[in-house]
Amino acid sequence: MDFDQDTTASSQLSLTILQSVEDLILHQEEWDHFVEAVGSDVYFLVDWLRTWLKFYGKTCEIRFYIAKQNEQIVAVLPFCIERIRIGFASIRIARFVSSYGTIVVFSPPIQAGKEEPVIKLAVSDLLATGNCDAVCLSPLSGLSSLSTIENWSEVFDGRIDLLERKDVGVHTVFDLPDTFDEYLTSLGKSQKKKYLYTNRSLSKKFDVENRLIEDQEAVDYFDVFVDFHTKLWKQVGKLGHFGEWPDGLEFNRELVRTMAPKGHIKFFELSAGERLLSAGYSFELGSSSFRRLTARDPSQELKKFALGRIGYVKNLEFLINEGKNFAETGPGHYDYKLALSGQEFQMKRLIFTNTSLAVVARTKLYLLMSEYLNFFYYRLWFKKLSPKLRLRSRPLWAFWVKAKL
Structure with a gap:
């Protein structure tokens, strides 16, 4: 499906709408090439989208947009549409594919300078042709230009409302220098000295190996990482990521099986002979890395070596040596990431609706009910009461995962 819309007096955007995974696969080469070329996220690659839809999007209606100007792609945007109900509050909402069920932070693949006309076209189509009550863009990276645009009412000429612009937590990024020595210098004298001392002490105690695991070997290594990560969290009575998130284990196994052979998934291991000390699980695209999970040996005898930090720095060393410039x-807020020269940015949530009073009221009611659900289920029950009552750990409620915007 294609249509055009004037965006300025001298230019025109054309919008191609794909409504099946099969159609998306036909455009995979140009879609993936653009995502990488524009410096966007691994979460927008076709293989990632296909895998997420297989596990979490079975009931979704999908609309993938390819925006072009003068026959050149300027944006690709994947949306899933579904009706969600909390009690008597119900809305039909469009969100980015992968908005729930996994850990993501979005920098949508849009060419710089084209953000406003592209979002105008896509949101207008979703609210009209897609029959949506609302379009939710979240969680947006604090580095995404969509997070900084203020004049949405002017962009939409008053026909669509920006119902909500909300801070939804922070995320941490690392701007990586050309050499590891430069990175160590960026830590400052105290942190650098602490790292070098601990690293020497660890090397004296053990025959340490720092290893990168990639391609087909990463597929075989996945279960090793899962067991190591789960063992760490079991020490504090929790399930860890793969047990806590619904379908988290099989979703990630499929991601690794599909994307590791193409160089998009890697593991980083710090070991002493046969003993695994720390490990990291990352996604990669172009010059960027997307670090998602880490694990370490929780033994008391190793606590003095700060294996979490040592492993993290050695992971960054690999990335720098590979020519990555961004991680x-x-x-989430983590003091240790900031101490290691990470920078925090505020994530945003944007929610658009049309100007219908009924739609606005319905969406506001849903947002209110969603806040109540998040407070009573997640913050009160899951985080506080359940652990205090020493109830056996259970996965997150699948309905809460989907309903939370």
């Missing part, structure tokens, strides 16, 4: 490390 996005996921949502």
